Amino acid sequence: MSAINHHTPDAMLAAYAAGTLPHAFAVAVASHVSLCAKCRVALEAHQAVGGAVLEDTSAVAVSSSLKDSILAQLDDPFTPEPVYDRNGIYPGPIMEVMKGRAPKWKKLGMGVRQDILTEDAFGSVRLLYIPSGQAVPDHSHNGLEMTLVLQGSFSDETGRFGVGDIEIADETLEHTPIADPGDACICLAATDARLRFNALIPRLLQPLFRI
């Protein structure tokens, strides 16, 4: 496996640590960090800053019953949330979104397939399967798009993206990603919702539909 060349921008790692990224982008970042030691280190450095801010926050007295209430619950049985392990090319965070199932591919034509994992008012997460030599289906960006390569590679005007690489595209980028020769390219694409409404609703109305 070749080394990762395209990383999560630092401001996105900070926002991920602080929890302000929309869910779709958080899935992409958590998946990239699962594959990339460099970004894991950077994320943990941001968590250290968060910890410093927490430690220096002025204390606010807690109510007198809180400690006893917590201590009384230490022995309560609890069910840990299920942990989804990596499965083949799919990192844990993607397995979690899929609830452990395999991708359910739907044909889009020209051998391209997709599986929409989540789609709501805040954004969408999908898997794309692109045979070598094929272009990613025609799309424009009216918001932000994060693409994480899981298998194979694709190239566009900005460079080549292999396994683990993440591409960030916004309205300023016009690109035609094409899957490279070799294995079919499988990637995770996360977008915020504005991209979905691009063709349907005049731009002015879009903020109304965001929430």
Place this chain on the structure above:
Amino acid sequence: MSQSRTDYSQQTQWMLAVRDKRDRHAFVALFDYFAPRLKGFIIRSGASPHQAEEIVQDVMLTIWRKAASFDPHRAQVSAWIYQIARNRHIDIARKENRPMPEELKEEPGIEPDASQILGLEQEAGQLRQALANLKPEQREIIEKAYLGELTHQEISSQTGLPLGTIKSRIRLGLERLRHELKDLKQ
């Protein structure tokens, strides 16, 4: 190297006692130190005092239950608790499960590397000092970012903190863990 343990910060000693011995006195000490700070922090990030106490309770129980995933070679106690607090707050406020990176677990029985742990504590102390030395308005922006009040677009325009040295410390902790995980799997 266990004689060096007394050099660790109080918080690290408490957390290790909770993780390795399920020590309730140490847990109470962690509560006394962190719960009021957590409450202040959560109120600053937009919760009501009542909701903040619910989240504090949730965070403290998570600390007890997930103690096994605390690795002092890579994270300060405050950094580890910060992430739990942000996650719980978001899970509760947005009613969604925040996606988390795959966990790299410290295997039980691995000798702690005291110099790595102390080195990381030192770096974290210097980071805290750097934060304290910032101009008030600059510091406020950083605090807002980590309290979850800024989007990533707003964060990208802020002046960065010097994170280089703490990154290299965390990287050492990660390499140590990866090395051991590899040895264990062979």
